[in-house]
Amino acid sequence: MKVDYSILFFFLFILSNINAQNNWQSALLSIDSSGKITYFADKDGYILPDFSHAGFKGGGIDLPEVATVKTISAIAGTDNTQNIQTAIDYVGSLPKDANGIRGAVLLNAGKYDIYGTIYVKNDGVVLRGVGQSADTLTSTIIFARGNTPAQRDVVVLGNSSTQINGKIQLSGTTSNITDDIVPEGAFSFNVENSSLYIVGDRIIIYHPCTQAWIDAVNQGGVTYPDPAAPTDPDERWVAGQLPISYNRFITNISGNKITVDAPVFYSLHKSISQSYCYKPNVTNLINQVGLENLRIDIETLSGDDENHAWEASRFKSCENSWAKNCTFIHFGHSGIITEACTRSTFVSCSAIDPVAIITGERMYNFNTYVYSQLNLFSNCYARNGRHHYISNGTSSTSGNVFLRCTSDSINAVNEGHRQWTQGMLYDNHKEINLKRDFVLGLYNRVNMGTGHGWAAVHSVLWNCDVTANYGKIALQQPPTGQNYAIGCMAKTITGNPVSATNFPIGYVEGQNKVGLVPASIYEAQLASRKSIRTYQIIPTEEKIGLSSTITDNFLNISIKKNNQKAHIQILSSQGKVVNETDFTYDKLKIDISNLPSSVYIINCQIENQSINSKFIKL
Helix, strand or coil: CCCCHHHHHHHHHHHCCCCCCCCECCCCEEECCCCCEEECCCCCCCCCCCCCCCCHHHCCCCCCCCCEEEEECCCCCCCCHHHHHHHHHHHHCCCCCCCCCCEEEEECCEEEEECCCEEECCCCEEEECCCCCCCCCCCEEEEECCCCCCCCEEEEEECCCCCCCCCCECCCCCEEECCCEECCCCCEEEECCHHHCCCCCEEEEEECCCHHHHHHCHHHHCCCCECCECCCCCCCCCCCCCCEEEEEEEEEEECCEEEECCCCCCCEECCCCCCEEECECCCCCEECCEEECCEEEECCCCCCCCCCCCEEEEEEEEECCEEECCEEECCCCEEEEEEEEECCEEECCEEECCCCCCCCCCCCCEEECCCCECCEEECCEEECCCCCEEECCHHHCECCEEECCEEECCCCCEEECCCCEECCEEECCEEECCCCCEEEEECECCCHHHHCCECEECEEEECCECCCCCCEEEEECCCCCCEEEECCECCEEECCCCCCCCCCECEEECCCCCCECCCCHHHHHHHHHHHCCCCCCCECCCCCCEEEEEECCEEEEEECCCCCCEEEEEEECCCCEEEEEEECCCEEEEECCCCCCEEEEEEEEECCEEEEEEEEEC
16 A cells, blocks of 8 residues: 555645635644644643654555465355465465565455454465455455354454563663653653664663652542442552553664654653663564455344454554455454554554443454554544544553544544553544544543543544534543643533543643644654654743754754843753853854753843743753
C-alpha cells in the first residue's frame, strides 16, 4: 500500500490560505504555509506530543507489496485449518529477500471452515484473500466453527507462545539516566555510560513504579473504600505495579547524550523515580507479518452466546506488521487485538457486530493491549461494540494513534481504559448513530474494573466529532500530566463524567468551532518530519522586549531595547542557574548543546525589570 502523500500536499495547500475565514489554530500549536510547526506549552509547561512515529516502521513508510508465492482454495465440507497452515508454513520456510520478505499465501474466493487457530509465525509472511464481503463467490471468508479450545483466537500473527515485551535485559547494558527531568516529548537524554550502546541499538527506557511516583499520582485516583461497593478490596495502585517503558532505537550518540527515534510520552523525574535504559533480549520477535483483503467470521448462536471463538485476529510479539482491507465479525472480545506489538499499521479494516454479553472484558473492537506502542489505526470502522477504539494495556502502552476512524452505534465509551496509558491520539474520530451521550473520554475511571483509575495521560482528542447536539466527551487532567480536547464537536466536554469526583478538567480549546488548522495533527506532524523537521523549538512565552528561539542547539535571545545592558540567566525547572551572562547588544546567542532535555526558564534583568520566558529543549 502506498502512503497517500496527496493528502499531505493538499493539507499544505490548505495552509497557504491559513488566514481564510473560519480557519483557526490552537494556542498550543501553530503551523505556517511551509508546514513548519511550532509548539507552545500550556499553563503547566506541557506540550502536545509528536505522534508522527506511529505506524509501520515508525510512520510514513509504505506497506510492502508482497508477491503471492502460494495459492490455495477452500475444501468444502471439511476443516480447512491444516490446509491453510501447511501453505503458510511452506512460505515461512522460504528464504527472506533483502527486505525481510518471504511472500504471501493467497486464499481464493470461498468459505474456509476452520475449527482451530491459524498461525502466521515467520518473518515476512502475509495471509491474503481476494475480498472482504460476505459473498463467497467474490471474497475470502475464514469461518471459525466450534469452541475448542474455548474462546480461542482465530488468526495469530507473530509469536503466539511468548510475550516478547523487552522486559528481559541483556547483561551489562543498563545505564541510569542522569537528567533531573526528561520532559514529555523529549527525544534525547543523558546516561551515565553511553559506551554501552551504538547507533541502531534497540533500548528500553524504563521508569520504575516507585512509592514516590504512586504518591505523586495519588494512588491512581482510586478510592478506598469504594463508596459504591464498600466491601470491595483495596484496589489503589501500589509500588511496583505499573512501571513505564518505552521501546526505542538509538539514532545518535554524542558524549553521554543519547537520541532515540521517537519521543517519551511522559516526563521522567529523577527525584520521583530513577529511570534507566538497557538493551533488551527480543530474540524471536516476529517482523513484517500481514493480513490482507479477507473476512474473518465466527459461528455463534447470536444474542448473548459466548461459546465461540473470541479474538478474530491477534498481533502478538511482532513489529512492523499490518492488516489492511479486512473485516472481522461476530468476535466476542476483539476484531484486532495488539499485544507486545509495535510500529505497525492497521488500515481500512472493519470490526463489527460482536456477539457476547454486553459487560466488562468484552467487545473491544480495536484493542491496544499490553506493550502495544507506536501503532497506527487508520480509516477503520467499528460497529455495535462496547469500546470500539481503546487502550486496555496499562502503563506499558503508549504512542498509539486512531486516525480518521468511525464508531457506529457504540454501547460504551472510546477511551483510555485503565492504568496510565500515555500518548494516545484520537485524530478526526467520528461517532455516528449514537445510542448514548457519553462516547469518548480521557479521564479517571476511579474504581471501575480492577482499580482502573487514571486511564490516560498526555493524550489528545483532535478535531473529533461526537455530534454537537448530543454527544459528550470526558476530559480530565491527571496529576503530573495533561489531556487535551482541541477542535472537537460535542454538546458537552466535562471534567465530571461518571461520579462526583473533583478532578480538574483537561485542556479544552475550540469546542464546536469549525476550521481547525491543521485538520489532522498526525498528518501535519508526519509531513513536517518527512520534509523539514521543524518541530523542536518551543518558546512558551514572549513578553514585550524579550523573545527567544532555538536553532541548531543555540538559544537566540533578542531584546528590543538596543544598547541597554542586560543580565541573562538560564535556570532549570528547579530554579538552578545553568548559564548566565551580561551583554549590551540587542541579540545574544547561547550554546545549549550540553544542556539535557528539560524545561528551562530565561530570566532577563534590564532597567530594573525582571522579565521571564520559558523554553523546552527536546
